[in-house]
Amino acid sequence: MKTLAIGLMSGTSLDGLDICLAEFEKQNSWTFQILKAETLPYSKDWENRLRTSVHLSAEELLELHSEYGFYLGRQVKDFIGKYQLENIHLIASHGHTVFHQPQRKFTLQIGDGRAIKLETGLPVIYDFRSQDVLMKGNGAPLVPVGDELLFSEYDACLNLGGFSNISLRLNDQRIAFDIAPVNIILNRLAERLNQSFDNNGNLAKEGKIDEELLKKLNSLDFYTQSHPKSLGIEWCSQFIFPLLENREPVDSLATMTEHIAQxxxxxxxxxxxxxILFTGGGTYNTFLIDKIKSKTASEIIIPKKEIIDYKEALIFAFMGVLKMNSEINVLSSATGSTSDHCSGVMA
Known part of the structure; x- marks a missing residue:
């Protein structure tokens, strides 16, 4: 039986809301087809509200949780109307991450799924991470289940988004872990130069690598930890942003790009x-990609645009389908939880 699902993804880089409608079918194995997909840029107001949400009071955050849920619902409703879509089985929403502290047993993705359901009238599955954190996992990365079941022809899948993460098979298990912050840092540095992002890495190309800064970045404890492991904005605020203060942004971009590539x-x-299949917005940073290629003999595969841009939204739609079928959609080998499990809250 074919299942039509919409996946919603809002990444830490805040470049917009990804909406992906895909058709999934299981015979001997799972297959998919992306039917419609687009990225809706956030207004300056919404971008600012989401970026500063970490500083809100509990009451203000609860209010934003509801408001953002209704916002997501309206965007999906408009998307359905624009393309005159019918027979959609479910919406799967990642939400927008505000806090991610698995060591303290919590993670928070705002955007109440019940509000999405009220706006669209469709079944909604949301809050995919919390259960894993309660089960002693990192709550991330979740995408490896899709890599395993939809993209198994590649040895590894690597995403370059707000953070970079990799997923691969090791000893007959799918392992995955975050590698380093990417766009969450590069975009902020570009903003200091009045650019929303470093297009093709052109700004970094003009800078000079600061060897002292590079050494400090590479010596951060996270890089010596074994998998599974994950990163969040709190880690950047504690360890990365202080190192970049009062430094020339162009040189910081050059140094950070070299650090990420290493x-x-x-x-x-x-x-x-x-x-290795490369996806995510950072894939368009040709300067970064060329640096990575120069440091490895592995074949780096850049897929078509719809996979680069919408693979995460696609996989969250797929996770919703798995949840609807009561099938495992989170792999403990990737997150470090006590067992594989079927995660997500249904509204």
């Missing part, structure tokens, strides 16, 4: 992956 190539080379 950490990613190190992760690739340690696991001897022959071919």
């Amino acid at each position: 950490q990613i190539s190190k992760a690739i080379n340690e696991h001897h992956s022959k071919n």
